[in-house]
Amino acid sequence: MELLIIILGLILDRITKLWAIKELSNTSGIVVIKDFFVLFYLENRGAAFGILQDKVVFLSIVTFIVMAGIIYYIIKYRPASKLLRISLALIISGAIGNLIDRTYYKYVVDFLTLHYKDVYYFPTFNVADVLVVTGTFLLAIYLIKEDK
Numbered sequence: 001m002e003l004l005i006i007i008l009g010l011i012l013d014r015i016t017k018l019w020a021i022k023e024l025s026n027t028s029g030i031v032v033i034k035d036f037f038v039l040f041y042l043e044n045r046g047a048a049f050g051i052l053q054d055k056v057v058f059l060s061i062v063t064f065i066v067m068a069g070i071i072y073y074i075i076k077y078r079p080a081s082k083l084l085r086i087s088l089a090l091i092i093s094g095a096i097g098n099l100i101d102r103t104y105y106k107y108v109v110d111f112l113t114l115h116y117k118d119v120y121y122f123p124t125f126n127v128a129d130v131l132v133v134t135g136t137f138l139l140a141i142y143l144i145k146e147d148k
Contacts (some may be wrong), residue, residue: 001082002089009093010100013127017101020111020126035117042124043073043107050123056102063099067092083142090135097128 024030024041031038046053070088079085101108110124 001084002092005086005089006093006096009090009131010097013094013097013131014100016111016127017097017109020109021091024111025050025115029113036115038113038115039111042110042113043105044110044124045107048123048129056106060102063095065088067095067099078142081142081146083138083145087138088111088133090138092130092133092135094128094131094133096132098126101128 020039020041024039027041029038029040029094044050046055047059052059070092074085074088079088098108108126108128110126110128110129111125112130113121115121
């Protein structure tokens, strides 16, 4: 099941990023919901929220180490919890998706932008980011649940 989640997540991430490169890179964006949601091409040379700009090698090494640790944990301990396995698979899938970008392009392709009118803009992100955040959220739920 974990392998299927990883593969499907990677396929969805790659398809959407290739679409963004082809369709959005030469536009000023596509408004999906006025004053809230725009598809806007961005080459992110950093990490979340644009931190660590131009640290591609460092970010790639850290990503690889974290993924290797998670994969080692899954193989060695074979967690019984379905929620834990799903959360870790989502994190791995998203991490690999952004690692592919960093390795191939030397930046991560972002294209999803949420904002409130011109007052607040959430940092632009991609499907891989959604996978990592969703996986982390589910992991937090698992840890809170197991703590009780």
